[in-house]
Amino acid sequence: MPEHVNSQLRAIPAVQTIQRAIGDRLPVARVWLDQAIRDELEHIRQAVLQGEPVPPFERILAAVETRARRYAVPHLRPVLNATGVMIHTNLGRSPLPPALMDHVAAVATQYSTLEYRLSEGQRGSRHEHVEELLTWLVGTEAAMVVNNNAAAVLLALSTLAEGREVVVSRGELVEIGGSFRVPEVMALSGARLREVGATNKTHLRDYMAAIQDNTALLLKVHQSNFRMMGFVASVELADLVRLGRQTGIPVMADLGSGVLRPLRIGDYEEPDVPTVVQTGVDVTTFSGDKLLGGPQAGIVVGRRDIIQRMKKHPLARAVRVDKMTLAALEMVLRWYAEGRGHELPLWQMIEAGPEAIRQRAETFMDHLRQHLPAEVRVELEEAWSEIGGGSMPGTRLPTYLVTLAGSEPRDVVEWERRLRESDPPVIVRVSHGKILVDLRTIFPQQKLTLQTAIVRAITGEVEGGSR
Numbered sequence: 001m002p003e004h005v006n007s008q009l010r011a012i013p014a015v016q017t018i019q020r021a022i023g024d025r026l027p028v029a030r031v032w033l034d035q036a037i038r039d040e041l042e043h044i045r046q047a048v049l050q051g052e053p054v055p056p057f058e059r060i061l062a063a064v065e066t067r068a069r070r071y072a073v074p075h076l077r078p079v080l081n082a083t084g085v086m087i088h089t090n091l092g093r094s095p096l097p098p099a100l101m102d103h104v105a106a107v108a109t110q111y112s113t114l115e116y117r118l119s120e121g122q123r124g125s126r127h128e129h130v131e132e133l134l135t136w137l138v139g140t141e142a143a144m145v146v147n148n149n150a151a152a153v154l155l156a157l158s159t160l161a162e163g164r165e166v167v168v169s170r171g172e173l174v175e176i177g178g179s180f181r182v183p184e185v186m187a188l189s190g191a192r193l194r195e196v197g198a199t200n201k202t203h204l205r206d207y208m209a210a211i212q213d214n215t216a217l218l219l220k221v222h223q224s225n226f227r228m229m230g231f232v233a234s235v236e237l238a239d240l241v242r243l244g245r246q247t248g249i250p251v252m253a254d255l256g257s258g259v260l261r262p263l264r265i266g267d268y269e270e271p272d273v274p275t276v277v278q279t280g281v282d283v284t285t286f287s288g289d290k291l292l293g294g295p296q297a298g299i300v301v302g303r304r305d306i307i308q309r310m311k312k313h314p315l316a317r318a319v320r321v322d323k324m325t326l327a328a329l330e331m332v333l334r335w336y337a338e339g340r341g342h343e344l345p346l347w348q349m350i351e352a353g354p355e356a357i358r359q360r361a362e363t364f365m366d367h368l369r370q371h372l373p374a375e376v377r378v379e380l381e382e383a384w385s386e387i388g389g390g391s392m393p394g395t396r397l398p399t400y401l402v403t404l405a406g407s408e409p410r411d412v413v414e415w416e417r418r419l420r421e422s423d424p425p426v427i428v429r430v431s432h433g434k435i436l437v438d439l440r441t442i443f444p445q446q447k448l449t450l451q452t453a454i455v456r457a458i459t460g461e462v463e464g465g466s467r
């Protein structure tokens with residue numbers, strides 16, 4: 001090793017030297033500071049081995065402090081979503097109403113009726129808390145809730161069709177982001193996939209021809225995250241249900257999103273659960289945190305005998321829902337029952353009209369202009385917000401964006417990074433050399449925080465990442 005590298009390695013300060021220099025002036029637990037020192041020194045060692053000099057002591061201290069503060073912040077934490085994507089898969093899908101969270105906290109931090117029947121003083125079931133609400137809201141005999149909709153589909157297939165065949169249209173063998181693919185979930189459940197029709201067209205006669213002694217289920221999967229156009233045909237659920245009746249084979253619908261009332265945006269109509277149930281379908285599954293606007297959950301509604309078997313299946317225990325989720329879901333469903341569904345944050349965002357958003361955006365733009373240097377161009381732009389979360393594909397809501405651009409294209413890259421690293425982090429879209437801010441997904445109480453974060457990110461008043 002060259003001598004200058006050796007001498008630089010010897011010049012790296014010792015852990016204790018840095019510990020003493022920082023003392024206890026950092027408001028973080030000791031473990032994060034120690035880890036930060038170790039990691040920063042290792043980082044410097046690697047740089048020195050590449051021929052770099054050891055940075056000045058003050059610079060090392062500053063780097064350690066930044067690291068330690070970063071380590072002390074929870075990894076899973078709130079962000080400001082300025083993308084306008086309402087069910088943002090990467091940002092936690094549907095936000096819950098703060099008004100429900102006192103109740104959730106009470107259930108979580110105290111003992112509860114989770115599996116206890118007060119009326120009898122005996123063991124109860126966690127399924128009881130929301131079953132009546134759900135059956136009342138959607139019109140089925142029975143209901144149960146599991147960890148998420150993927151688990152609901154898996155449990156339903158395992159219960160109804162293990163070792164037997166499930167008939168599905170080739171146009172519905174969908175992938176819902178990452179690892180949920182209908183053929184793979186089918187394989188995992190032990191059911192055998194019987195594909196019928198072609199990618200673009202499936203007819204009732206295709207299903208009829210596929211049915212034999214070993215057919216356990218006719219499955220319809222909602223094309224929740226894509227749309228097919230042109231020469232296409234699929235079988236209506238009602239026709240499939242009629243075929244199921246004639247042949248004595250149960251019919252299941254996996255809806256993905258689950259709206260409780262009819263929802264039409266532009267020319268796109270999302271099938272709502274009560275209407276789907278009215279076709280006479282035997283089992284329906286949907287998510288709790290897509291268009292329902294609740295917590296992550298998989299909801300199964302349908303025939304009593306089928307749901308009874310699902311509750312008793314060994315897999316039910318493996319995919320069971322947690323008490324905090326159940327507490328939140330019960331409250332969300334109660335809001336729907338009370339006619340307060342539109343007060344859920346998701347519905348407030350979906351139903352915010354372009355005029356209301358334009359007003360918010362104009363006020364916000366004025367405030368930003370007052371605080372930003374004149375060379376930053378702050379403008380209003382007509383655009384679209386997306387529902388997201390693989391819900392209502394191709395559906396967009398008219399919106400107004402506040403856009404930000406600098407004198408150099410690379411300004412925007414730097415601003416976006418600083419916004420992401422600010423506290424709380426701000427997530428924005430960048431397009432055509434501009435930062436795009438959609439206030440649709442910013443809650444009223446976040447507006448000032450957003451304004452401050454943007455001003456800081458652009459003027460560089462305070463380094464990003466520190467509190």
Ligand SMILES: *Cc1c(COP(=O)(O)O)cnc(C)c1O
Pocket residue numbers: 148149150151153176180221222223224225254255256257286287288297298390
């Ligand atoms: C989203 C979706 C799922 C998976 O639901 P999760 O709640 O994400 O587990 C399954 N099927 C369809 C059709 C979906 O849209």
